[in-house]
Amino acid sequence: MNKTTLRPKEIVQRALKGQETPRFACGPLAVHYCAEMTGVTVEEYTTDARVLSDSIIEYCKRFSPDAVWVSTDTWVTAEAMGAAVRFPGENSPLGGTTESLVTTPADIDRLPPPDPSSQGRMPLMLEALSRVKDAVGDDVFIVACFDQYPFSLACAMMGIERLMINLYDDRPFVEALMEKCFEYTTAYAVALGTAGADMLSGGDSPAGLIGPTLYREVALPFERRVISKIQSQLEAFVSLHICGDSNPILTDMATSGANVIELDYPIAIDKACQVVGPDVAIWGNLDSVAVLAQAAAEDVRSATRELMDTVCASGHRRFVISSGCTLAIETPDENLNAMLDAVRNYTCPAYKELPAK
Numbered sequence: 001m002n003k004t005t006l007r008p009k010e011i012v013q014r015a016l017k018g019q020e021t022p023r024f025a026c027g028p029l030a031v032h033y034c035a036e037m038t039g040v041t042v043e044e045y046t047t048d049a050r051v052l053s054d055s056i057i058e059y060c061k062r063f064s065p066d067a068v069w070v071s072t073d074t075w076v077t078a079e080a081m082g083a084a085v086r087f088p089g090e091n092s093p094l095g096g097t098t099e100s101l102v103t104t105p106a107d108i109d110r111l112p113p114p115d116p117s118s119q120g121r122m123p124l125m126l127e128a129l130s131r132v133k134d135a136v137g138d139d140v141f142i143v144a145c146f147d148q149y150p151f152s153l154a155c156a157m158m159g160i161e162r163l164m165i166n167l168y169d170d171r172p173f174v175e176a177l178m179e180k181c182f183e184y185t186t187a188y189a190v191a192l193g194t195a196g197a198d199m200l201s202g203g204d205s206p207a208g209l210i211g212p213t214l215y216r217e218v219a220l221p222f223e224r225r226v227i228s229k230i231q232s233q234l235e236a237f238v239s240l241h242i243c244g245d246s247n248p249i250l251t252d253m254a255t256s257g258a259n260v261i262e263l264d265y266p267i268a269i270d271k272a273c274q275v276v277g278p279d280v281a282i283w284g285n286l287d288s289v290a291v292l293a294q295a296a297a298e299d300v301r302s303a304t305r306e307l308m309d310t311v312c313a314s315g316h317r318r319f320v321i322s323s324g325c326t327l328a329i330e331t332p333d334e335n336l337n338a339m340l341d342a343v344r345n346y347t348c349p350a351y352k353e354l355p356a357k
Contacts, residue, residue, distance in 0.1 A: 008066035009198065012141035016199075016237055016260060016281045018317040024308055025320040026343040027067025027141065027283070028292075028327055028336065032093065034059040036329035043090040046072045049124045053131035060136050063336060067199075067320065068136065070129045070192075071145035072121070074203060077184050078148070078156040080120030081111055091329075100159040105173055108180050114187035122188055126195050133196035144197035146189035149204040149226055149240070150181035151219040157181065160206060167214065178222055186229045193234040199260065200236050202226065205243040215249045220256060227257040239283060243325055250275050265291075265324035269307060273316035281318035286339065288323040293331045297338040304342035312348040 006014070006022060015025040034055040035045035044051045052072065060068050073093045079085045084097045102108060116122040129144050136142070148156065154177045155163050166174050189200045207219035227238050239260035240253055246267060253261055254276040261276055263269070263284035272282055286292055291303045304321065311319050321343055327336070 007139045008064070009137075009139055009141045012066045012320060013198070015320055016318055018278065018281075024311075024343050024346060024348070025066045025141075026322065026340055027065055027069075027143065027320050028323045028339065029069055029288070029325060030056075030059055030065070031069055031071045031326045032329050033327040033331055037062070037333075041090040042093060042329075043087050046087075046094050047121070047124070049127040049131065052124075053128040053135070056128075056132050057135045060140055063340060065140070065340065067141040067143055067322075068132065069143045069145065069201075070125065070132055070197070071143075071201075071326075072125070074145075074147050074152070075156065076121050076125055076147050077153055077181075077188055080114070080116075080122050080188070081153075081157060081180075081184055083157055096156055098159070100157070100162055102154075102157045102177055103162070105176060108177050111180050114184040116188050116191035122191070126191060129192060129195045129197060137196055141198045142196065143199045143201050143239075144192040144195075145201045145203070146185060146192055147202065148181075148185065149202050149207070149219070150178040150185055150222040151207045152204045153181040153185060154178045155206045164210075167210070167218065171218070175218070178218075182222055182225060182229075185226050189226070189230050189238075190233050193230065193236040197236055199239055200230060200234075201239045201241055201260075201262065203241040203243070205241070208242045208244055208246050208249060212248050212252065216252055220252055223256045223258075231257070237281075247271075254280050260320075262322075263324060267324075270310050270314050273311065273314035273319075278316065278318070281320065282316065283320045283322050285322070285324035288325050288327055288331075292323055292335050292339065293328040295335065297332070297334045300335045300338040301342045304339050305346060308343070308346050308348060 011021050012025040014021045032042050035042050038055040038058050056068050075085050083101045084099045085094050087094050230238050237259040239262050240256050240258040241262035243264050260281040260283050265285050265287035
């Protein structure tokens, strides 16, 4: 059978469902890399829907990945809620200032109801997603980031240091803010899904800093509620991304209800396959800096093949090979091509070829 019988989008969909595929699915987390590749600044990429979508579409044409990402930074939702944001430089990602929008319970009451059609850059992101969907959505799997789960979003709104103190001194205050964040997170995610995203990706990296007990008590219940809410309204896959070493909470993450767990490079993939079990998909987890950005192309091929060897040996079917976190903008084209070529030319006995259509 010709391995191109299935479209890239179908390969990803089947991989996430644990169905037979002709090869591994591959979807590197290309975000600001797309801006660098097309010669636009990160600021232009972040603030102009046409520039954003055109950069993603050009990346798709140049590299033919199985999946593309519609994302700019982790402050879209916080900005929509009223948080102050700024660019440290035109080629630096937009981020928060030191100003805390929420310092008292009364500040929560002053936050308006969520409206993704009008607040902040949410309309820009929805427009960019629609443009990408129109251009490549029949063939390529589209991941849209809804930024942050409620714990991480609350950290952005209150300031991470203030929130960590209140987590011990006034947990009801923190949880009240998380309730408002839940409203915004789910409204934005559902809007992105309605606009055509195949998978909705949310991050909760600060939740990886509070330890397993607090994670289970505070962050995980809200993650479960967000995922359940999205899944009750959409058929899109939902993922959970926690950067860095999530080993201490990986077992708990697998109980979140997420269809997909996105894993960064510190996680041993054979262990992860055992921990999450056969019903949860894994997306990851090549080192985006030491391997994809800094290693020689042949070393990238070796690392990619080694990762696929490990997944094959584990017998885990629900897997998409990717960078563990977003690609560095300085990633050489030849390294990204080496990763993609290694995937396309790799055969795993567990990945049986499908009958020709």
